[in-house]
Amino acid sequence: MTNNYLFPNFLTDLTEYGAAEELWRKHWYDLLKHLGDLTEWDTPWLNTTLADGTPCRDGNPIFSAVSLSRRLGIRVIQLEPSGNTRELYFWMGTFGQGEAEAIEELVISCVLTKETLYDALDIMNQWLNTGEVVLSRVDGYLTFPLPPRHAKQRDYALVAC
């Protein structure tokens, strides 16, 4: 199962960390290109360094983007491999609730495999288009170990997008 993970040593290997960051960025830009929405978004949105410039490199977040005009943000947290290659959680919230400049955000927290990457992109795509996310689910809403048949359908759907 370990072989299914992309950059499984990202927390200890600087090269893997950089490659994982780049992967998220690349797929995000591909998604924006698909949506024709390239100018709306800035990335990164959130600080990932300490005040003295030391990088955190803890995957929390590994990617973030913001649209200041739409007051929307996206944050992706990459989790260490755990044995569940479909482990993915997501939620919506508000950064700076009660502030004039509050940002509505989508947060995705997942291990990184080809499947969770596509699931994450699917979630982002749905959220950017409709502000909602609907997933086929078997074992609950947040972690969804889909049977292979469903996984394949999701793959095809995402290739199409």
Place this chain on the structure above:
Amino acid sequence: MAKHDHDQDNDEPLHRGRIQAQGGGTEKSEAWSQGKPPTEREMLGKCDQLEAKLTDREKADRQEPLARLRRFIREAAKGGGVKAPTSKSFLKRGSKNIRIDIEVIKGLACVPDSEDG
């Protein structure tokens, strides 16, 4: 007269943020809004205050996320703190989004304590 520890645009304190216990039906938080950045000690105090608001069950569920937040605060202080915008979530893996969040919305947080305390 402009106050140096307040935002000149809206007269709000310059350093604002919150830590929150979220998920599984829980939504409890500890916020700060002050002229000086909260120090490591103050932030660890916020963690204690948030923990004190939780029921035994909520506390047990968030023991590990809270430990990771405290570790982050200590590490951040070694690097001079963290600047806004910063947002981190410490999730209890395998749970229904049980987690602890920290948001630094404006200014700085988790700065080192001064030597004279």
